[in-house]
Amino acid sequence: MDAQLVVAGNRTRPVHQVVCYRRILVTSTGVWLGKKPLSHALPLLLTQVSLISAIAAITHSLLRRLGQSSVVSQIAAGAIVGFSGAASDRRVAAALFPPQSKIQFDVLSGVGVILFLFMVGVKTDMGMIAKSGRKAAAVGFSCTLVPFVLMSFFGLLLRQSMSVGFREELVYQLAATWARTSYAVLSCVLDVLNLLNSKVGRLAMSATLISEFNKVIATIETALRLGMKAKSQMMGIGAFFSFLALLGFILLVARPVTLWVVRRTPEGEQMKAGHLLAVLSMAFACGLINEVIGHQFATDAFLLGLALPGGPPLGATLDRKFDTMVSGILVPLFMAGADLRMNVHAISDRARCGYVVFFVLLGGVGKVVGVLLPSMYCKVPLRDALTLALMMNTKGIFEVYIVDGQMYAVMVLCVVAFSVVTNFLVKITYKPSMDYLVNKRRTLQHSRMEAELRILACIHTQENVVPIVELLKTCLASYRKPKGSAGGAAETDHIMNAFSFLQQENKGSILVLPFVAISPQATMHDDVCALALEKKASFVILHFHKKMAIDGSMETVAALKNMNINTLNYAPCSVGILVDQGPSTADHLLYHIAVYFLDGADDREAVAFAIRAAENPTTGVTVVRYRLPREWREPCAEEDLDDEMVSEFRMSTIQNHRVTYREEVVKDGQGTIGVIRSSSSYFSLLVVGLRKGKKSPLTEGLSLWSEYPELGALGDVLASTDFGCTVSTLVVQQQTRVGVQQSEGAHRDKELSASLSLRKRSTPS
Structure with a gap:
């Protein structure tokens, strides 16, 4: 019926x-x-x-x-x-x-x-x-x-x-x-x-x-x-x-x-x-x-x-x-x-x-x-x-x-x-990504040294805490205190306690504001970008989607790969992807960072990171600049900006005995990798620029077998298990979205040059 x-x-x-x-x-x-x-x-x-x-x-x-x-x-x-x-x-x-x-x-x-x-x-x-x-x-x-x-x-x-x-x-x-x-x-x-x-x-x-x-x-x-x-x-x-x-x-x-x-x-x-x-x-x-x-x-x-x-x-x-x-x-x-x-x-x-x-x-x-x-x-x-x-x-x-x-x-x-x-x-x-366009530069390079630096660190599991806390503690904090202990029952509590202790250990120089977000995998980057925009962050730290397992192999967290790529595309500030290779085997009392500087905006951002890290008395910094043979070089505005960035780095660290700068002349990507291979084991952290879509003889041939485009040609090699690198790597991308999408042209070069001049005037001698 x-x-x-x-x-x-x-x-x-x-x-x-x-x-x-x-x-x-x-x-x-x-x-x-x-x-x-x-x-x-x-x-x-x-x-x-x-x-x-x-x-x-x-x-x-x-x-x-x-x-x-x-x-x-x-x-x-x-x-x-x-x-x-x-x-x-x-x-x-x-x-x-x-x-x-x-x-x-x-x-x-x-x-x-x-x-x-x-x-x-x-x-x-x-x-x-x-x-x-x-x-x-x-x-x-x-x-x-x-x-x-x-x-x-x-x-x-x-x-x-x-x-x-x-x-x-x-x-x-x-x-x-x-x-x-x-x-x-x-x-x-x-x-x-x-x-x-x-x-x-x-x-x-x-x-x-x-x-x-x-x-x-x-x-x-x-x-x-x-x-x-x-x-x-x-x-x-x-x-x-x-x-x-x-x-x-x-x-x-x-x-x-x-x-x-x-x-x-x-x-x-x-x-x-x-x-x-x-x-x-x-x-x-x-x-x-x-x-x-x-x-x-x-x-x-x-x-x-x-x-x-x-x-x-x-x-x-x-x-x-x-x-x-x-x-x-x-x-x-x-x-x-x-x-x-x-x-x-x-x-x-x-x-x-x-x-x-x-x-x-x-x-x-x-x-x-x-x-x-x-x-x-x-x-x-x-x-x-x-x-x-x-x-x-x-x-x-x-x-x-x-x-x-x-x-x-x-x-x-x-x-x-x-x-x-x-x-x-x-x-x-x-288009939610349109909300992340900003009219100001939010980068490490364009931030005043004496001004507040806001960093957004993304934590997905408890295993992500140690490498990111160590990165913040040893590279950006102004001093350290004796270690303590933190407790908690739930994984979220452990994460919060770790960052609360970081704040207590560096009281007066670090302020931690924890946020918890539950997001669908496809839109996790929206939470990251929206929070970075709201809190006016200058730098976002992401964890690479692969992590070191107990047996030395790499475990994959597939959901993070798309989040990292989307965050790189839409973030309203600079972004760093941390490839954690486990504890460093370098036998040094100092936490020693190496910045491999080739050319371009991303590499300049990496050097700006080095300037910040050099302020920490427990951190040693080495900047290695790779250059083509003199007869191969062609004068351009990009090289002038790179020279200004190097001058800024050397001026700000001129009396710092923990800082080293040197130049290496190479002809191709194999020469670049050869220098890195011979020296990487002496460092605790390697910092490179993403250099997305940028072609250069210095990385020639490196992108042919690229597996992780979100790391760039050089970062991809360092993250590869075939390379044999046991040092963690930070891949840096400078902010790409300002007002409207801009390319590496004369307008941005003028803006960057003006920013460098401003930093020179504001940096104490």
Whole structure:
């Protein structure tokens, strides 16, 4: 029996369509015994699941290149196989989607939705509401209230002229549904567009979470309304208080039990199977209770997820065990199943459907106004405000409800249209990297010696702490104190304690400001660049994506490679990549640094690093300048800048007995490597410039076998295990993005020369 809602006059009444079919078995004995597998429930369901999952995956692989989310791909998959596509043929519909298959298909997709919304709720940080600030709060409430009021007002205004089948109650339902932005849908869209951790993306997620909080209030209002519609006063009171009892179960039972389980799970490990099953059982129990008291079955699964602690171990365990199955199979079934019910051929009443489109567009306009007004008041840039309005207009299948066939089809088409247009416009108009353009030079070379130097160090694991702390301590600190010890239970605590001790050990000269960020792998560089921009850092230190293992081999952390490359491309300041080769074998009391200076801006930045390091009384510095034979040299502005940098280095360290400068004449890359090979073992750290895309006889032939382009030709050789270098290497890139993308031309040469002159005047003799 399939129930629908049909509107007549001012009332919405249920009409039941009775569908009769033969009783079927669950499993088939096979074609060899003369049976038709698709006439049995399980083979038919497996066929539907396989077909829809495959078509959704293929469709998404094509549409995601255009910036479209999985929502559009899954709805498109449903349209391809559904009654607007292949199933419009009666033979195909009878074979693949007979009426008797609808129940098991809907049940399986419903289970998927419960799991999906529960996982989204668990991954959601409720602290975002408290931390969102006035901008997110204003946008969240305004972009929900304005479209609801606007649609309701025009519904009242046009109530006399609307067709018989479209009255005020439907306008209210449409306004209440389309005024909200689904947190689950928006998070999926921003994930595809790699904008989850962008400035506008974070604002949109915070505002949407506040909008979802409005949904909780609406759910309580629904509970009251159901209570008022009950046959007796006692039944009404029972309907309302049963919902409150469910909220009490979530807050007073489910949350404490989960927190107890989390505390019993060792750090870094997944939850035990029994504990995870207990949590999942509570999620399905919430869905059952929702059905019993008359609410949507998945609503409280999301509320339960919000109430539980996200992150490891619960969030990490759910993500590892269920994410692929839920997002790749069960959710596409729900989305495509919703579209299977759509039949574009059922659209016949143009006036009625025209009103639906009108109110949907009105809601979109209200969203834009509801975003722009508080954004202008909070002084959000117009480009960011328009992008935010597009994001908040993202729609999914959760905005669709069944009234009748043609209205349902129109709503689904509106969802697709909104999603396609907003996703495409956001993709082509919003580039987070444009936020990292600055109008000032933020480099070591252009920083005054007596001014504050801000460095951003990126730590991913506890193993990254020692080499970076040693780099900061021995190269940039002005003095050292006796070592102490730090303790802590969690890995994050160990990291924080190490840097807190660095600050205490160098009190007065180093100030540590710790920040913790949880980022998707594809957008980790956004957090780095945004923080460097906000804190006006002059230098970012990254860890190379390979590290030395206990047995001497190199372990790879693949996620860091793309982050390092993207940070080099978009950073608003200079960047250094530290290749950690383990403790140095150099037998020196001093921490001795060697800077290999060839030519160009990156190498000048490396020399500026050496000038800073030479200020530390425990550090020795050697600068080796490689030069072509005199007869091969051609006068140019670049060489003049290099000469000025060398003069600056020698003047600032003229009375420093820990500093050495020498020149080596070489003819090609082999000569350069030969000098490095013969002397590198005497040093504790090697510093070279990245020299990306720069061709020179000094590195000729070195880039032919380059494996790590983010290290440059020379850094790649030093990081290679074939070279046999056991000394850590710092590869430096000077800031490349200032206002607009600039090349090594006369304009920048003039700016660098002026900066060097300024440094000469400001450096004490």
